[in-house]
Amino acid sequence: MEDSYVLQLLEPKFKEFHLCFCGFAQCEPLHSYGPASRPNYIVHYIMDGKGIYQVGEKKYKLSKGQGFLIEPEELTFYQADQEEPWSYLWVGVGGTGAKKFIQDIGLNSQQRIFRCADGEKLNEIVMDMMKHTRSTVSDLYYLQGKLYELFSVLASDVVIEELMEENKENRYIQEAVTYIRNHYAAGLTVEELAGYLGVNRSYLYTLFKNKLQLSPKEFLTKFRISRAREQLILTEESVENIAVACGYHSTLVFTKNFKQETGMTPTEFRKTNRQAAKDRLLMNQKSPGTGKN
Known part of the structure; x- marks a missing residue:
């Protein structure tokens, strides 16, 4: 939080x-x-x-x-x-x-x-x-x-x-990240990602855990939910349409994953964040310099 x-x-x-x-x-x-x-x-x-x-x-x-x-x-x-x-x-x-x-x-x-x-x-x-x-x-x-x-x-x-903890480029990770960004909405699976890269799932899992501290499935889920969070706040699209746009064929699966990541259902998240945004703006109008710093 x-x-x-x-x-x-x-x-x-x-x-x-x-x-x-x-x-x-x-x-x-x-x-x-x-x-x-x-x-x-x-x-x-x-x-x-x-x-x-x-x-x-x-x-x-x-x-x-x-x-x-x-x-x-x-x-x-x-x-x-x-x-x-x-x-x-x-x-x-x-x-x-x-x-x-x-x-x-x-x-x-x-x-x-x-x-x-x-x-x-x-x-x-x-x-x-x-x-x-x-x-x-x-x-x-x-x-x-x-x-x-x-x-x-x-x-x-x-x-x-330029204070990099790691500076060795990894071709597979770079290609995987780019492919996820471009194809997450099409229902991309870990199997399809491994097939695109020409590696087996075990090797792909090891790469992601070593470099990104997440499994390929966790990374893909977090990316999809991050996209969904933005759409819920910034658009009027229905939860069902946002689920499809983020690569979920099932609204129930989307809602389950969303709640696991955020602690709220998509509907609760939209309502809570829009009300919070209004409250913050009102607070800023009254006393914007009182935030924690």
């Missing part, structure tokens, strides 16, 4: 570069997100504590003062430390020029990890952003200005780091 405060914009005004969402979270021990892929660039910054960030087989151990980049449609996983769980803020950006803006602060697919000494300023900017929850022209212009201010801080203070 995590105690989080979130601002999400569904209709950006600026096409080249714009804020999609931002937030702050205080995580409980071992709270994790993913494996999942997102449609936007997302920059996370760690205000306190420790955790891990994983992209494919690359794993980074990160702590206070560091940050990490998530690229669009990149399969990632991150988890809070058991003893010192992290709190972090994040900013998601999009637009036709988003890639260039990300590169301007020194980040790209080969350089995902950074350090920034001015974390308090970043926190101040994000908390200020979350005060402006209305989609008025005035608020949208204000948020655009705060976004540029945040990137100004990053551009001046970011120190690029």
Whole structure:
């Protein structure tokens, strides 16, 4: 679980570069997100504590003062430390020029990890952003200005780091992750994945456990449920349609797997998270700076 405060914009005004969402979270021990892929660039910054960030087989151990980049449609996983769980803020950006803006602060697919000494300023900017929850022209212009201010801080203070726990590329894992991302909705099975890679299930299991600490079946399930969580929050699609879109032929199996992963049924999750989002936005309007950090 995590105690989080979130601002999400569904209709950006600026096409080249714009804020999609931002937030702050205080995580409980071992709270994790993913494996999942997102449609936007997302920059996370760690205000306190420790955790891990994983992209494919690359794993980074990160702590206070560091940050990490998530690229669009990149399969990632991150988890809070058991003893010192992290709190972090994040900013998601999009637009036709988003890639260039990300590169301007020194980040790209080969350089995902950074350090920034001015974390308090970043926190101040994000908390200020979350005060402006209305989609008025005035608020949208204000948020655009705060976004540029945040990137100004990053551009001046970011120190690029590449602290990989593992840097040996594994062709099978890379291909497996890509294949899952592209075919999970078609009812992909572990047998089909092993057949595509040309390896037996036992070897595939060993690879996944050694590199990702999950079995192929666990990884595939977590990825599907992460996709389902996003669709339940962001769309009005029925649970049945979301189940099919995430590769489940049976709504009952989908609901069972979803509850095992989240502790709630899909319907309960949608209702709880939408109400929580409304409550957080109302809280931010009243006192956005009182969140844990």
